[in-house]
Amino acid sequence: MKFKVLLIFLFFVVSTFSQSDVYYFKDASSSFSYKDIDKVEFKPLEKDILEEKSGATFWFKIPANKTYLSYIFRIISIRATNAKAYQNLREIKKLKNQRYSSFKFSREAPIYIKVSSNFSAYFPVELNTEEDAAFKEKVQLLIDGFYYGVAFLVILFSLNYFYFFRDNSFLYHAILLASLTFSFILSDGILHLFNVDEKYIQFLILLNFTVLAYFASKFANSFLLLDIYYPKVKNYTYTIGVGIILFVILFLIFKKNELYITLGVLTAILLFIYWFLGVLLFKENTHTKLFTFSYVIILFSGIDFFILKNFGISLFETNATNLKIGGFIQIIILSFAVLYREKDLRKYNSLMKKDIIKFSKEIEQLTVQEESIKINLDVLSFREREIFNLIVSSKSNKEIAAEVNISVNTVKFHVKNIYGKLNIKSRKEVLKI
Numbered sequence: 001m002k003f004k005v006l007l008i009f010l011f012f013v014v015s016t017f018s019q020s021d022v023y024y025f026k027d028a029s030s031s032f033s034y035k036d037i038d039k040v041e042f043k044p045l046e047k048d049i050l051e052e053k054s055g056a057t058f059w060f061k062i063p064a065n066k067t068y069l070s071y072i073f074r075i076i077s078i079r080a081t082n083a084k085a086y087q088n089l090r091e092i093k094k095l096k097n098q099r100y101s102s103f104k105f106s107r108e109a110p111i112y113i114k115v116s117s118n119f120s121a122y123f124p125v126e127l128n129t130e131e132d133a134a135f136k137e138k139v140q141l142l143i144d145g146f147y148y149g150v151a152f153l154v155i156l157f158s159l160n161y162f163y164f165f166r167d168n169s170f171l172y173h174a175i176l177l178a179s180l181t182f183s184f185i186l187s188d189g190i191l192h193l194f195n196v197d198e199k200y201i202q203f204l205i206l207l208n209f210t211v212l213a214y215f216a217s218k219f220a221n222s223f224l225l226l227d228i229y230y231p232k233v234k235n236y237t238y239t240i241g242v243g244i245i246l247f248v249i250l251f252l253i254f255k256k257n258e259l260y261i262t263l264g265v266l267t268a269i270l271l272f273i274y275w276f277l278g279v280l281l282f283k284e285n286t287h288t289k290l291f292t293f294s295y296v297i298i299l300f301s302g303i304d305f306f307i308l309k310n311f312g313i314s315l316f317e318t319n320a321t322n323l324k325i326g327g328f329i330q331i332i333i334l335s336f337a338v339l340y341r342e343k344d345l346r347k348y349n350s351l352m353k354k355d356i357i358k359f360s361k362e363i364e365q366l367t368v369q370e371e372s373i374k375i376n377l378d379v380l381s382f383r384e385r386e387i388f389n390l391i392v393s394s395k396s397n398k399e400i401a402a403e404v405n406i407s408v409n410t411v412k413f414h415v416k417n418i419y420g421k422l423n424i425k426s427r428k429e430v431l432k433i
Contacts, residue, residue, distance in 0.1 A: 012273045021125050022063040022073075024049060030057040030116070034086035037112050049122040052312035053257055057116045058123060065107040072133035074102045075115055076115040076124040076320070078189050081198055083115040099137075099189030104130065119257055120310045124319065144188055151181040154331050158338065165342060172219035173338050179299070180327060189319060206248045206263075213244045213267050220274035222290060223341060224281055233277065240270045260309045268303050275299050285344055290337030297326035379421045387414045391430050 024043035032040065042061045049058055049320050062073060075083055077100065085092040092111070095102040115123055128136060157172045162170035175210050182302040185191070186208065191201050220226065225234055246267050251259040278292040305318040317321070380388060383404075390400045397415070401408045419425060 004386060010103055016128070020339075021062055021065070022125060022230070023063070024134070025059045025061070027057040027059060028054070030055065032057075032059070034084075034112055034114065035089060037051055037086075037114075038110065045125070048122060050123075050309060050312055050314055051121040052310070053117070053120050056121060057114060058121060060113040060115070060125060062105075062107065062113075062127060063112040064110050067107055070106055070130040070414060072102055072104050072126075072127045072128055072130055073111070073113060074098075074100050074133070075113075076100050076126060077117075077122055078187060078192070079117045079119045080115050080123055082117060084115060085111060085113045087111045093429035097193055097195065099192050118255075119260065120312060122309050143324065144184075144190075147184070148181060150328065151177055151331055154335050155181075157335070161342070167342060169219065169222045169338060169341065172215050172222055173334070176212070176219045177331065177334075178209055179215060180330075183208055183212065184320075184324060184327060187323075203252075206251060209263055209267055210248055213241055213270050216271055216274060217241060220277070222276075223280060223291060223338070226277060229281060229284075230277060237257055237270060237273060240266055240273075244270070257310075261307075264307050264310065268307050271295075271299055272303075285340075287337045287341035290333050291338060294330045298323070299329045299425070301326045338409040377422075380418060384414055384418050384421070387411065388418055388430070391415070391418075391427060 010209060022045040024045045025037070025040050025042045027040075037059055042059070045060070046388055060073070062071070075246070082100050083094070083101040085094075085105070088109050092103050095104055101115070103111075103113065117123075122269055126133070126136070147198075155177050158170045158174035158177070162165070162174065182204075184207055186201065191204075192333055198287075203349060244263060247259050247263040247266065250256075250265060265286070275292065275295045278288055278295065281288045299316045301322055304314055304316045305323055308314055309318075377385065377388070386404065387400055390403065395403070397408050397411045401411045404411070419432075420432075424430060
């Protein structure tokens with residue numbers, strides 16, 4: 001146990017001090033090349049580079065160091081694919097089968113890394129010895145594997161519950177969780193390990209946007225019973241969904257960064273609306289409370305990581321590890337929420353079943369009474385039945401006499417006979433019949 005704690009401690013120590021030998025320079029006009037970049041003044045890199053897209057190129061410098069160790073420099077972003085490294089005026093090839101752009105080198109001479117992106121300038125970097133980098137990558141893959149394993153088990157459980165209970169919420173929950181997990185797989189650069197072409201990765205990211213938006217809508221509508229509480233909301237959210245599909249198509253055609261940012265904003269708005277509706281229904285039941293709590297971390301950390309960073313802003317300094325922590329908390333809490341919902345539905349169905357049985361018995365009694373009434377009414381003569389119907393219409397004896405064209409005394413005689421044959425004593429009992 002102590003050894004595991006020590007490993008984790010070392011992991012965070014390596015993360016904290018991995019940038020101590022890294023310097024940077026912002027080439028705003030992208031006018032420098034590897035041949036003359038050594039003439040500029042570099043600044044110490046104290047935190048991750050985070051700026052909105054401006055067309056600028058960033059250079060990183062790792063000074064020479066008298067050491068026999070090999071080093072690895074990584075840019076922890078799947079967007080930073082346009083990266084090149086140089087040493088002694090010669091290009092250093094990227095390492096293959098890596099999650100992110102990575103370069104291996106000795107420090108006999110300064111190393112310069114050039115990087116730019118069509119998206120925002122968000123470049124978290126790591127510099128470690130080859131041994132430390134390999135160790136850190138193993139720890140990170142272990143953490144990732146744990147998260148993916150838990151997510152996979154919850155997806156299987158949700159599908160299993162859907163099979164047994166036939167509740168669509170379980171199916172929507174499984175697909176939504178699969179979509180969220182796949183977004184982590186993409187941002188973790190897992191597909192780069194298998195040398196998947198960048199254009200296919202881009203397409204999968206866009207496809208995942210639509211799947212996430214659609215099944216988030218289906219799950220929230222089903223889980224929160226929004227058709228009952230807020231039936232009109234569906235029309236607005238479907239409009240946002242159509243907008244997401246439209247911007248996916250536009251981005252595939254024009255490849256504009258602004259379209260991608262708009263796509264992310266629309267998806268965030270959609271998810272925020274459902275979370276806010278959960279807040280409005282917070283007091284309704286336990287599973288709604290759990291839904292609200294489970295979404296809050298992953299929602300706002302996701303907005304910070306995927307949306308605000310595109311504008312060069314970060315409110316919570318969110319990174320991939322923070323997102324997984326939020327995702328893990330969401331998986332656990334939301335799984336309990338789904339189970340609580342099923343428990344509430346079964347309790348509700350049990351009460352509903354009792355009400356149906358009670359109602360059925362009342363219907364049966366009314367049917368028996370109706371049959372007995374029909375038998376009693378058959379004993380009336382044509383004229384008595386005619387007067388009976390007028391009594392039911394709340395007509396007075398005088399009004400009945402005028403309508404049937406007989407005297408009031410004759411009406412009273414027929415009324416007396418009707419009461420005797422039906423065994424009733426007043427007009428109120430006639431109205432009950």
